[in-house]
Amino acid sequence: MAELEGLLEPTALSELVRRWLKEDVPSFDFGGAVVGDGIETAVLYSKSKGILAGKPFFQAVFDELNCEVEWRTSASDGEALDGPFPIALADVKGPVRKILLGERLALNVLSRCSGIATRSSGLVNIAKQTGWKGIIAGTRKTTPGFRLVEKYGLLAGNADTHRMDLSSMVMLKDNHIASSGSIRKAVEKAKIVAGFSAKIEVECSSVEDAKEAVEAGADVVMLDNFKPKALQGAAQELRKWAGGHNFFIEASGGLSEASLADYCVSGVDILSLSIMQGAPVVDFSLKIPRKSA
Helix, strand or coil, X not given: CHHHHHCCCHHHHHHHHHHHHHHHCCCCCHXXXXXXXXXXXXXXXXXXXXXXXXXXXXXXXXXXXXXXXXXXXXXXXXXXXXXXXXXXXXXXXXXXXXXXXHHHHHHHHHHHHHHHHHHHHHHHHHHHHCCCCCEEEECCCCCCCCHHHHHHHHHHCCCECXXXXXXXXXXXXXXXXXXXXXXXXXXXXXXXXXXXXXXXXXXXXXXXXXXXXXXXXXXEEEEECCCXXXXXXHHHHHHHHCCCCCCEXXXXXXXXXXXXXXXXXXXXXXXXXXXXXXXXXXXXXXXXXXXXX
């Protein structure tokens, strides 16, 4: 999936890396004083199975530190790391102080992003094995300051990012509806401010709520916390009732890797869950060859 690596806006990526470095080195780099500025080459190794994701972030860290990264493999983000391990993925060349300054930051991002891609890929594969044709999406339950990495990891694992942020799509949840007075009022207000270019999604706790949302003009109805059998019945009822209305049905709440297959029912277009929360990491290391005494 090489096209993913050109998806990130360079200026935004550089600004993100600078914030990370400022957080990690707010004043003195004491360890850097120990090793100095001699030129060294470190090797990036993958050490466990998973889906590779996060190469642009790894690259951007060392670009910011004026180190050269030469990738030994043509593996793109989204491809599987199957071993045998360790696999040498890249060489990082530059002043040793700069390599070690960026080491943990670059590895953390690569490990976390690859872990999210790995989990995403596993969930997508579970859904495919059932024969279901819908979309697996990751919710906005992301880590503050780390959303871009996590959403990128979803894409690398072939999942959908759902809405990137509050400006991407209008999602009217229970508190929006309670504050507005009704689903219809909430949707009408949303249409005024969002215009024609943004979809409107409404969280619904019943089929009746979903019908009200669709009649008000919602593009997506999210059936929240339905059990699988109830979800299938609700989706079938909505499809039969729909008439000329065109809308997506999403299900969320209660989904996990263990239960996902049960939710892959006909009539449902999207299954969304908090893929990023609790995702495992993929193990990487960066090693400078030890000098002989």
